[in-house]
Structures are given as C-alpha cells and as structure tokens.
Amino acid sequence: MDYFYLTTSLVKIVALLAVVLGIMNYTVYAERRISALIQDRLGPNRVGPFGLFQPIADAAKFLLKEDFTPGHVNKFYYWLAPCLAMIPAITTLAVVPFGSSLFGVPMVIADINVGVLFVFAIASLGVYGIVIAGWSSNSKYPFLGGVRSSSQMISYELSLGLAVIPVFLLIGQLRLTEVVSYQIEHGWMIAPFVGDWTNLRKWLLAIPMLISFVVFTIAIFAETNRLPFDLPEAETELVGGYHTEYGSMKFGLFFLGEYVAMITGSAIIVTLFLGGWHFPGIPDGSQGWSWGLVNIFVFFSKVAVLLFVFIWVRWTLPRFRYDQLMRLGWVFFFEIALVNIFIAAIILAYFPA
Amino acid sequence: MAITVSRPKLNWRERAYLPAILSGMAITIKHFRNMLFGRTKVTMQYPEEKWDNQMPEHYRGAPALVRDDTGRVRCVACQLCEFICPPRAIKIIPGEFAAGDRFAKVEKFPQEFDIDMIRCIYCGLCEEVCPEQAIYLRKDYAITGFTRADMVHNKEKLLEIGGVMHGVVLKWNEKK
Numbered sequence: 001m002d003y004f005y006l007t008t009s010l011v012k013i014v015a016l017l018a019v020v021l022g023i024m025n026y027t028v029y030a031e032r033r034i035s036a037l038i039q040d041r042l043g044p045n046r047v048g049p050f051g052l053f054q055p056i057a058d059a060a061k062f063l064l065k066e067d068f069t070p071g072h073v074n075k076f077y078y079w080l081a082p083c084l085a086m087i088p089a090i091t092t093l094a095v096v097p098f099g100s101s102l103f104g105v106p107m108v109i110a111d112i113n114v115g116v117l118f119v120f121a122i123a124s125l126g127v128y129g130i131v132i133a134g135w136s137s138n139s140k141y142p143f144l145g146g147v148r149s150s151s152q153m154i155s156y157e158l159s160l161g162l163a164v165i166p167v168f169l170l171i172g173q174l175r176l177t178e179v180v181s182y183q184i185e186h187g188w189m190i191a192p193f194v195g196d197w198t199n200l201r202k203w204l205l206a207i208p209m210l211i212s213f214v215v216f217t218i219a220i221f222a223e224t225n226r227l228p229f230d231l232p233e234a235e236t237e238l239v240g241g242y243h244t245e246y247g248s249m250k251f252g253l254f255f256l257g258e259y260v261a262m263i264t265g266s267a268i269i270v271t272l273f274l275g276g277w278h279f280p281g282i283p284d285g286s287q288g289w290s291w292g293l294v295n296i297f298v299f300f301s302k303v304a305v306l307l308f309v310f311i312w313v314r315w316t317l318p319r320f321r322y323d324q325l326m327r328l329g330w331v332f333f334f335e336i337a338l339v340n341i342f343i344a345a346i347i348l349a350y351f352p353a
Numbered sequence: 354m355a356i357t358v359s360r361p362k363l364n365w366r367e368r369a370y371l372p373a374i375l376s377g378m379a380i381t382i383k384h385f386r387n388m389l390f391g392r393t394k395v396t397m398q399y400p401e402e403k404w405d406n407q408m409p410e411h412y413r414g415a416p417a418l419v420r421d422d423t424g425r426v427r428c429v430a431c432q433l434c435e436f437i438c439p440p441r442a443i444k445i446i447p448g449e450f451a452a453g454d455r456f457a458k459v460e461k462f463p464q465e466f467d468i469d470m471i472r473c474i475y476c477g478l479c480e481e482v483c484p485e486q487a488i489y490l491r492k493d494y495a496i497t498g499f500t501r502a503d504m505v506h507n508k509e510k511l512l513e514i515g516g517v518m519h520g521v522v523l524k525w526n527e528k529k
Contacts (some may be wrong), residue, residue, distance in 0.1 A: 037388040316381040
C-alpha cells in the first residue's frame with residue numbers, strides 16, 4: 001500500500017471538491033448578478049457586501065425547506081434521480097489536470113490513460129438523472145422534459161465526441177495530462193501565435209482546432225442544458241421541465257448539478273483547447289510551490305472566463321425550437337465535426353512533424 | 354382566407370447565424386459594461402436613497418392635524434372631513450370647551466381624531482373641505498406598522514406629523 005499516494009489523493013479530492021463547490025455557489029451568484037447587469041438591473045446586492053453572502057442564504061433556504069415527496073411519484077427513482085444528476089458531473093473532474101504540481105505531487109486526482117473516454121463515459125450518465133427524474137415524477141411536463149433531454153443529449157454527444165478527435169489525432173494519446181504538456185511545448189490548440197509562430201504546420205492545424213473548439217463548446221452548451229439549448233427545462237413550455245415535481249434540496253441538487261456540469265465542461269474545454277493550467281511566461285510547479293499555486297489559479301481563472309461566456313450567451317440568445325435544435329445537431333454539427341476530422345487528418349498526413 | 358407571410362431572403366452572412374450571435378453578444382456586453390461602470394441610470398436603492406427632496410409641491414402624503422400659534426388644535430370637530438371621506442377612514446369624537454375656557458368661543462374640539470391609514474386613499478378631500486384649515490396632507494408616504502391597530506393614527510400622532518401652522522390663516526379671506 002502506498003500511503004503517500006492515498007493521503008495525497010484524499011487531500012486532493014477534498015480540496016478540489018471544496019473549491020469546485022465554492023465556485024459553483026458563486027457561479028449561481030455570478031449568473032444572477034451578470035444577468036442583472038446585462039438586463040440593466042442590479043441583481044442581488046443586499047446580503048452582505050455586494051450581496052456576496054447570497055449563496056449562503058440560498059443554501060440555507062434550500063436546506064431548511066420542507067422536503068416534500070408528492071404522493072403520485074415512484075419513490076425510489078424519485079429519490080435516486082437528483083443524486084444521478086449531481087454525481088457524474090463531479091466525478092468527471094477526477095481526470096482533469098487542474099494544476100502542474102505542488103510539492104512534487106501532480107495536481108490531477110486520477111491520471112488515467114483513457115482520460116477523455118472516461119469523461120465522455122461518465123458525463124453521458126448525467127442524462128439518466130434527468131430522464132429518471134422526468135419518468136418517476138409521473139406527471140406530463142417532467143416527462144416531456146425528460147424525453148427532450150434524452151434525445152438532445154444523445155444527439156449532441158455525437159458531435160461532442162467527434163469534435164475532440166482531431167485533438168487526439170494530433171497528440172496520439174487520450175491522457176489529459178499529455179494534452180496539456182503537448183500544449184505547453186507547441187502552444188495552445190487554438191492559439192498558433194503562442195510559441196514558435198513561424199511554423200506553418202501550427203497555423204494550418206489551428207483551422208481544424210478552431211472548428212473543433214467551436215463545435216465542442218456549443219455541444220457542451222447542449223450537454224449542460226444551458227440556453228439556447230435549455231429545452232429540457234423550458235419554463236415557458238414545460239413549467240419547470242424535468243424538475244417540476246421537485247422541491248427543497250432535491251431541486252437544489254438538480255440546480256447545482258447543472259452548474260457543476262458547467263464547471264466540468266469549462267474545465268474540459270480549457271484542458272483540451274486553451275492550454276490547461278499553462279500560461280506563457282509562468283513556470284510550472286517544479287520551480288517552487290508558489291508557482292504551483294499560480295498554475296492552479298491560472299486554470300481556475302480560465303474556467304471562470306469560460307463560465308462568464310456561458311452566462312453571457314445565456315442572457316443573449318433565445319431558446320431554439322425543438323426541430324431547429326435537432327437539425328443543428330444532426331445536419332450541421334455532426335457533418336462539420338466529421339469533415340473536420342478529415343481536414344485534420346490530411347494536414348497531419350502532408351505536414352508530418 | 355389564409356395569409357401567406359413572405360419570408361425575407363437571407364444572404365449567406367445571415368444564414369451562417371454566427372455573425373448574428375456575435376453582434377447580439379456585443380449588444381449585451383455593452384449593457385453589461387455600462388451597468389458595471391455605473392453609466393446606466395437604474396433603480397433607486399430605496400431605503401438608502403429617497404425621493405424626499407424631489408417630492409413635487411402638490412404631493413399628497415399622510416393627512417395630519419395642525420395647531421395654531423396659541424397651541425390650540427385648529428380642528429373644531431365640525432366633522433365635515435369625516436363626512437366627505439370616501440373610504441370612511443376618519444373617526445371624530447367631538448368635545449365641548451368648558452364655559453370659562455380661553456377658547457370657549459370656539460365651542461368644540463376633537464376629543465378623539467382617528468385616521469385609519471389602511472383605509473385612507475390620500476385623496477385630499479379632507480384638506481379641501483376643512484373650513485378651518487386644520488387638516489393637511491403632508492409628504493409622509495412610508496406609513497408602516499406591525500398590526501392593524503398600529504396603522505390607525507390617533508390625535509397625538511396626527512398632531513406630531515402636522516406640527517404648528519404659523520400665522521393667521523383665515524381661509525375665506527382670500528376669497529372675499
């Protein structure tokens with residue numbers, strides 16, 4: 001038994017969970033404040049300075065509310081669904097390298113060689129939470145939400161999976177730490193001007209990478225049920241969508257699960273396309289523990305920027321109609337991602353490293 | 354008859370959809386930036402900021418009783434306001450001055466004067482109808498209380514809001 005490994009892993013898990021749950025709470029706050037500012041309002045600014053204690057008040061409200069179970073639901077699945085919505089989103093974070101190293105310990109919980117496959121495998125379990133919630137509620141609106149969600153998530157998982165193939169064609173490995181170290185050596189995937197910018201191959205490869213990035217980001221929007229793809233919980237059509245029959249902390253788990261999925265999605269985008277914890281000019285953790293902390297900070301800053309984009313898009317675009325959503329997924333993104341693989345493959349074949 | 358709505362022909366840039374999204378996002382970020390740097394004027398932060406010094410001259414707030422220079426409650430309990438009050442918010446119990454009193458000539462005064470601020474509609478008819486100019490609508494608007502009984506302004510409360518009206522005010526002098 002390697003006690004050092006076990007202890008450090010446990011510490012990393014607890015620390016990452018604490019950080020991510022903290023970020024999640026403040027993402028909810030940021031969502032409310034940013035949406036307010038975009039709509040020329042002020043948003044919650046009463047609880048504490050600038051309303052910064054609002055997440056605490058929200059959490060207290062969720063926990064203190066009566067945990068009500070309607071009589072007409074299937075109790076087992078009704079209780080199971082919120083857990084299923086929350087757990088896959090958090091589990092995915094295990095393989096994401098969120099920093100270089102701290103005191104010689106690599107800042108990734110599980111550096112497994114099937115990295116991105118693990119991400120897709122676990123992330124696609126998230127649909128079960130929603131489908132089971134919709135089904136077990138035994139009510140028509142949640143049911144419709146669940147049905148919509150399952151078809152939407154399955155459709156977009158396709159383009160999600162296809163969009164990352166060019167990245168792994170280029171690197172030849174599925175390990176996410178390898179993706180980051182490749183980007184440290186050769187510059188970020190979508191930024192060919194970082195590093196040796198005279199290299200023609202890098203500029204050419206940036207084209208499929210940029211396409212991948214856009215398709216992947218949009219697919220992540222759909223996977224996390226964010227506007228403009230929030231059909232599973234379209235308030236105007238489906239009351240509350242799949243969580244109509246839920247209240248108190250069970251609703252809270254769905255709600256927070258969505259935000260954790262957002263954070264996870266952003267973390268994966270950052271790792272795959274935006275250089276992970278790397279920033280030009282900042283050394284990694286082997287140069288001292290303070291640089292290791294800076295690397296972690298850089299990673300979460302990039303995640304925060306992406307979260308801002310998520311929120312920004314949500315308060316800009318209207319919701320898609322259901323047929324438009326399906327058309328976009330199957331007719332455009334699927335084909336674009338597919339052609340993109342060929343572009344990347346051709347470039348790699350004619351411009352070998 | 355069915356009406357055919359003609360669809361506008363979109364050029365490639367509009368059909369590509371992404372430029373439109375980006376211009377939309379540019380608009381929202383402009384709003385965000387202007388709000389963030391306080392360039393957009395928005396909602397007043399009510400309890401901290403108030404309109405009090407910008408209240409118009411004719412603002413009708415809470416009705417109040419006034420005293421005159423000698424300290425007498427100007428009201429003579431004629432009960433015209435009680436009679437005219439549309440929501441019947443005013444209740445007056447008149448009393449008579451004793452024979453030797455300094456104000457015996459005035460004859461009557463209100464023993465009790467209650468205005469139920471839950472009922473009051475701030476119409477100002479009481480002020481208009483008062484022959485003695487004893488009741489005025491002040492600019493107080495934040496009338497709050499924890500119970501219904503709290504919301505009834507009695508004579509003391511009304512006089513506290515109203516204060517003293519200085520100078521001889523003979524309402525009809527101007528009309529002569």
